[in-house]
Amino acid sequence: MRFAISIPQFFADGEFDPxxxxxxxxxxxxxxYDSAWTQEQVLTMHAQPQLGAIETMTYAAACTEHLRLGxxxxxxxxxxxxxxAKALSSLxxxxxxxxEIGVGHGGQGRMFSAFGVDPEGLVSRFTENLHLMRELWTRPSVTFDGRFWQLENAKMEPKPFQKPxxxxxxxGHHRNALRRAVRLGDGFFGAGSSTTERFAEEVRTLRALLAESDRDPDEFRLAKRIYIAVDDDADRARTRIAQKLEKLYGTPNIAAVAVAGTPDDCVRGVREVIDAGAELVLFTPMSAESEQAERLAAEVIPRLR
Known part of the structure; x- marks a missing residue:
């Protein structure tokens, strides 16, 4: 088992404290902690200010020596x-x-017009983008004639430090998204907004798809983000994280996806995610990040190893 934690990103104008x-x-x-992770939300979601993912990861890289960053x-x-591809290779x-790089096509609900993107052919664009990025990361010279992108004898250096x-x-959630994960990815990351039961269903589907493919299942990793709050007062923990998640997602009753309560409550909740198939658990506290990191490391993680 590996355990990760989210990188704080929710700062209003002037709040960031280097x-x-x-x-x-x-x-x-x-x-x-094995790694620390960001989320990407370019346009502010439900009036929630959020620093950019790559910029935050780059700052975090300069602050640390061994921690993996995703x-x-x-x-x-x-x-x-x-x-x-250039930004990630440089980082x-x-x-x-x-x-570590997580990818998704974002679904049809995005404001594509703000990015100059036609939502038609969204999945084709997603797969072509990834294919082109991998070509640029691994080939000395790239000639590419795609539906959306065309390059001729293009060279990108330096390549990523990790090889290849x-x-x-x-x-993703749809069976087609899970099929693409098995075909094109190195692992699957269950969303923080999905329940443990939903994640368990996704894992069962992924394992069936892996069995049908020629891939070694041991080389395909499974992870899950968990919104979490540890508190000696279980009701206070649940109330606080419910308020934070409803503000983040703009959706009532989303707190059911979270793990919150006493250390015992949190151990049980995280153990259910591990039993569902997670090999990497990404803890995402919604407040008091430093205190939560300490409590998780001292009171929860040792009981899960």
């Missing part, structure tokens, strides 16, 4: 794949090979 952020990430590393997930359909070099490329995680 020394506190550096101290928090260094302490996360000292506590033994994003779950980049909505790659909203990016120019050449620019994104993998700057971090000396500590990058950083691990690529897939998100």
């Amino acid at each position: 020394p506190a952020f550096r101290a928090h990430l260094r302490r996360v590393e000292e506590l033994g 994003c779950s997930v980049f909505v790659t359909t909203l990016h120019n794949p050449v620019h994104l 993998d070099q700057l971090s000396r090979g500590r990058l 490329a950083p691990p690529v995680w897939f998100g």
